Amino acid sequence: MSTLQQRAEEIAEELSYLDREERFEWIIDTGKELKTADDFQDHELVKGCQSKVWLRVWQEENNLRIIGTSDALLVKGIVSLLISIFDNATIDESKSFDFIEWMNKNQISLSMQRMQGLEGMLRRIQG
């Protein structure tokens, strides 16, 4: 199985072929494609600024498992990105990965991050 770092690098490579506008479209597509559960509970709600985000985070052996969704498409795209990177990672791997820096490095628009209460999501995932 790939490590968190490898998965992050694969996605970064995919993004590197896209310009700013395409990256934005890519997030929308990623959001549209996200498959998820439909039985989220209130306590799984992460308060975002303008949209609702649900995350279910649990551990299987030493690995982190995550599913989640949002009522907004772009946020769903971000949730999907978080899952691609963090799901199945070890706890140690996940704690040492700086997702916001990774977003910045890969030029995923800042205003988007801000509006999504991304920090709240990361707190759920990274503790």
Added chain:
Amino acid sequence: MKQDFPLFTHNPDLVYLDYANTAPKPQSVISAVCEYYTHYSGNVHRANHDIGSRADHAYEMARMRIAEYLGAERNEIVFQKNTTEAINLVAQSFVAKLIEPGDKILLTGLEHHANLVSWQLLAARTGAELVFSQVDEDGCFDEQHWLKLLISGVRFAAFTAVSNVTGERFPIEQMLAAARGLGVPTLIDAAQLMPHERIDFDKLGADFLVFSGHKVYGPTGVGILIGRYELLNQMDPWIGGGDMIDTVHLSSSTFQEPPLRFEAGTPPIASVIGLGAAIDYLDGHLTETQHAHESCMMQGVLNALNQIEGTRFLGDPTSDARLASFVIEGVHSADLGAYLNEKNVAVRVGKMCAHPLLEQCGIDSAVRASIGLCTDQTDIDKFADALTKAVKRLR
């Protein structure tokens, strides 16, 4: 008109539809601010040198200009930080003294938080009860209900002149006449009225009127309270310090006359001077032709929205407003705002500082497009185009 505004020179592709949030600044305002800092950046009201006197003069000239434009006396114009602070001043320094526990303060269900939370704080302090006129099914102001509450006996009435969510202009003239008839003092939140309509404070007959400089094409950091002088003169200051005192002893002080009584400490001098220039700009440009132009542009915004299936407006969009808040079925407002932003269209997304109203409409988050002096057909066309694309892509 855009050529007067450096924001548009520096962002030629920008479609700015967020005037109701804050307005762009014309060069004349920027120059007035710059000139103060460049040529005569002294303090006011304590001048013992030329630079200070020049600053003082410019500051007081701005007050004079604003008074003239609004049909008020010079000493009825109080500089505050913004609309919010001005409302709080009236609440804490004027209304607080009127209130006995159980007395009612009349508001409407369409207020911005500035004209709601200020009164909640006062109510908590004084035991006043807040009563609200209802919002009808279309999200409009219910004048009959408001009148009924007014007649039932209230100590004070505060209401917005134009809703920042629905754009509805309230029948303030009739409301003020009714309140005056019953001897109920009034405050008008004119934050959204002033950018689009010239008013005459004296003729209007309100006791207090407030607005923000930054929404009338002026600098941030300054807002206006206009109050009838005899009422201002009854008010104790809320914030104490330099500039607002007459005599000071260690245990007590006596205060300056209004308006200086309420302008403690060094004021935002540059912003006040800039606001003077903004008022000059409004005076020159808020013409009947401009009014007709804005109506036409707003119709363009509404046409674009009506093209989209599943658009729902908050309030009545046909009321010749200057803004429209809406939701589009199957598209999250946050997504729509972000998509429009990608296409250089700036709109407001969220609850617009009016949580109770949105709650009543059963809406989590809406999009608001608002127009102003510079809005032109190109903006409308680009907005329509971006909107159509956004909905197609996001649904």
